[in-house]
Amino acid sequence: MKARIPSHREFIINFPDSVDQAKANEGWAELQQIVEDYKKSHNGASVYAPTFIEDCEPAVKKLQEEYGFEYTVEYVK
Template identity: 80%
Template sequence: MKARIPKHREFIIDFPQDVPAEKANEGWDKLMAIVEDYKKSHNGQSVYSPTFIEDCEPAVKKLQEEYGFNYKVEESK
């Protein structure tokens, strides 16, 4: 049996060691809220939808300023 898994892009989020754990956890919760809000507003589409990065990147950048994490977008197989 063969299965074709499409390539997709994903956010790679990294909280530096100097960010307190409590603040990092709060940041993760808000990042996960972005994903849940995206699903609700896009008829259940997931992070694998073609426009997820473009749709969510402005909100991720805003959280980045507040919580001090680093992120990049990678293409995954």
């Protein structure tokens, strides 16, 4: 069986070593919650939805201030 995943953009999240592991785990859980909330509010849409980045970036930036991670948005084929 073959599956073709469309080209899309992804958040690439990096917690620097200077961030406490417990705080990084808490931040990661909060990021996962953004994804779950997005699915619920967009009728099950996934991270592959065309507007996922634009819809979620304000919330990701807010968490970035709180948890100190770095992120980029990369185009994935």
